[in-house]
Amino acid sequence: MIRMAGKPVADLLRESIRQQAEERVKNCGPIVLAIIVVGDDPASHVYKDRLVKLAATIGVVTKVKLLPAETTQQQLMATILALNVDDNIQGILPMMPLPKGLDGAAIGAAIAVEKDVDCLNPANVGNVSLGQSPWAPCTPRSAMAILRHYGIELAGKHAVVVGRSNVVGKPLAMQLLAADATVTICHSRTPDLGAMTRTADVLVAAAGVPRLIKADMVKPGAVVVDVGIHQEGDQLVGDVDGSVAEVASALTPVPGGVGTVSSMMVMQRLVMGCKEQ
Amino acid sequence: MIRMAGKPVADLLRESIRQQAEERVKNCGPIVLAIIVVGDDPASHVYKDRLVKLAATIGVVTKVKLLPAETTQQQLMATILALNVDDNIQGILPMMPLPKGLDGAAIGAAIAVEKDVDCLNPANVGNVSLGQSPWAPCTPRSAMAILRHYGIELAGKHAVVVGRSNVVGKPLAMQLLAADATVTICHSRTPDLGAMTRTADVLVAAAGVPRLIKADMVKPGAVVVDVGIHQEGDQLVGDVDGSVAEVASALTPVPGGVGTVSSMMVMQRLVMGCKEQ
Numbered sequence: 001m002i003r004m005a006g007k008p009v010a011d012l013l014r015e016s017i018r019q020q021a022e023e024r025v026k027n028c029g030p031i032v033l034a035i036i037v038v039g040d041d042p043a044s045h046v047y048k049d050r051l052v053k054l055a056a057t058i059g060v061v062t063k064v065k066l067l068p069a070e071t072t073q074q075q076l077m078a079t080i081l082a083l084n085v086d087d088n089i090q091g092i093l094p095m096m097p098l099p100k101g102l103d104g105a106a107i108g109a110a111i112a113v114e115k116d117v118d119c120l121n122p123a124n125v126g127n128v129s130l131g132q133s134p135w136a137p138c139t140p141r142s143a144m145a146i147l148r149h150y151g152i153e154l155a156g157k158h159a160v161v162v163g164r165s166n167v168v169g170k171p172l173a174m175q176l177l178a179a180d181a182t183v184t185i186c187h188s189r190t191p192d193l194g195a196m197t198r199t200a201d202v203l204v205a206a207a208g209v210p211r212l213i214k215a216d217m218v219k220p221g222a223v224v225v226d227v228g229i230h231q232e233g234d235q236l237v238g239d240v241d242g243s244v245a246e247v248a249s250a251l252t253p254v255p256g257g258v259g260t261v262s263s264m265m266v267m268q269r270l271v272m273g274c275k276e277q
Numbered sequence: 278m279i280r281m282a283g284k285p286v287a288d289l290l291r292e293s294i295r296q297q298a299e300e301r302v303k304n305c306g307p308i309v310l311a312i313i314v315v316g317d318d319p320a321s322h323v324y325k326d327r328l329v330k331l332a333a334t335i336g337v338v339t340k341v342k343l344l345p346a347e348t349t350q351q352q353l354m355a356t357i358l359a360l361n362v363d364d365n366i367q368g369i370l371p372m373m374p375l376p377k378g379l380d381g382a383a384i385g386a387a388i389a390v391e392k393d394v395d396c397l398n399p400a401n402v403g404n405v406s407l408g409q410s411p412w413a414p415c416t417p418r419s420a421m422a423i424l425r426h427y428g429i430e431l432a433g434k435h436a437v438v439v440g441r442s443n444v445v446g447k448p449l450a451m452q453l454l455a456a457d458a459t460v461t462i463c464h465s466r467t468p469d470l471g472a473m474t475r476t477a478d479v480l481v482a483a484a485g486v487p488r489l490i491k492a493d494m495v496k497p498g499a500v501v502v503d504v505g506i507h508q509e510g511d512q513l514v515g516d517v518d519g520s521v522a523e524v525a526s527a528l529t530p531v532p533g534g535v536g537t538v539s540s541m542m543v544m545q546r547l548v549m550g551c552k553e554q
Binding site: 105121122123124125126127129130131132155156158164166170173174177180182183184185186187189190191196199 | 382398399400401402403404406407408409432433435441443447450451454457459460461462463464466467468473476
């Protein structure tokens with residue numbers, strides 16, 4: 001079985017992204033990413049720390065805005081709008097999900113289209129769906145980068161995506177479709193999930209349910225991408241059970257798979273030529 | 278077999294839409310739809326004539342702009358932008374496809390979000406994909422209205438959509454998903470189409486290929502929606518072969534099915550309360 005680790009994918013991208021950053025800084029000045037963290041969700045802080053550290057190695061400046069959990073919708077909106085019109089800010093990334101009571105969709109829709117590095121603005125979502133932009137959200141782009149890196153053929157294959165979230169399931173389905181896969185989207189209302197997943201040549205688990213996909217739900221030889229990440233005791237586990245390693249021909253590990261490449265995808269979006277923006 | 282004709286669906290909607298139009302005219306003044314036809318594609322003129330006739334029975338005013346086939350991108354864009362800022366125009370609908378050489382995607386993206394009755398602007402596409410707007414393009418909304426009218430259960434069913442166009446396949450897949458169906462999208466690169474379509478409880482043919490779906494590609498008892506329409510000699514045929522009537526439990530006719538309801542969907546979008554716009 002091929003272990004589709006994320007690190008080699010990120011490492012290979014790192015140098016070209018660093019060079020693009022250098023080029024861009026020379027032509028258009030510093031690249032500054034504003035990261036907004038509301039409240040103290042541990043996963044959000046872990047991801048924020050990872051982004052700050054990675055950005056430094058790429059040549060991207062980060063500005064972290066820490067807001068208290070009690071921040072109101074209006075206050076958060078004002079923060080976004082101020083960043084939108086600030087010429088010294090090139091990208092805006094609020095850590096999701098926001099604390100209860102805040103409307104994440106409205107916040108995403110408020111981010112200026114050209115600063116929206118994680119494809120939260122509906123205009124960017126639409127352009128991806130229409131096939132007019134490659135800048136889908138970072139997690140599905142990470143999954144696609146891993147599949148490409150490990151030479152997984154997608155054209156004409158049957159890809160089954162488990163999960164229909166706006167941040168992973170739906171945009172990933174659109175990207176797999178654009179890569180000429182036949183695509184099935186399953187979800188919590190799919191009555192016999194195993195019957196569906198067993199038809200997959202490429203299976204993507206993005207349901208947010210720990211160890212949901214067991215060995216008997218996977219066709220022998222299938223390629224499996226695990227987008228889940230859950231704390232289980234002192235261990236991190238994905239949406240895919242360990243037993244799947246026995247039947248899959250290739251599998252992304254958790255940790256060390258899709259998540260490892262996602263932060264690099266943020267940088268890739270940030271360093272694109274200033275004239276393209 | 279149930280013949281899922283479009284006329285009863287349109288007839289049932291007509292009266293409530295007419296009443297909504299009346300209400301809206303009283304509160305906010307006339308409802309005016311600008312229809313733009315570039316060149317002399319016969320299908321575009323047929324659809325334009327149908328819209329004009331229907332609008333008159335609903336209480337919607339139509340303004341038809343006929344532009345020559347030689348119209349440049351810049352001229353068409355200027356027409357759109359002028360309609361965008363014209364307070365006397367509530368909806369803008371360019372007949373698609375545009376003549377060769379014109380960029381339909383750019384034209385769609387230029388239409389003001391609130392006047393974009395057929396969901397051509399990427400921001401509207403994104404909002405539909407994110408589940409934040411019900412206003413998908415009119416043809417997939419027509420297919421959904423027919424399925425609803427004939428009491429077809431979608432939750433937990435396997436819906437297979439053949440075709441991945443931006444105007445039908447993709448938005449219809451998103452709507453079926455929102456209705457809790459498990460959704461598969463097939464297309465020209467799907468290697469064994471019949472194997473996929475035979476797994477469908479609800480099969481939607483939107484490939485643009487005359488008589489593509491034959492009886493042996495349909496599971497006995499499946500519900501079949503035919504979105505295709507093609508001139509074949511002096512006859513109109515769909516993407517579904519006549520033989521399918523022998524195996525399907527329900528089928529939309531062509532002509533007289535999805536196409537019959539599409540123009541009513543334009544009106545439904547136009548008459549929504551002025552405060553919602």
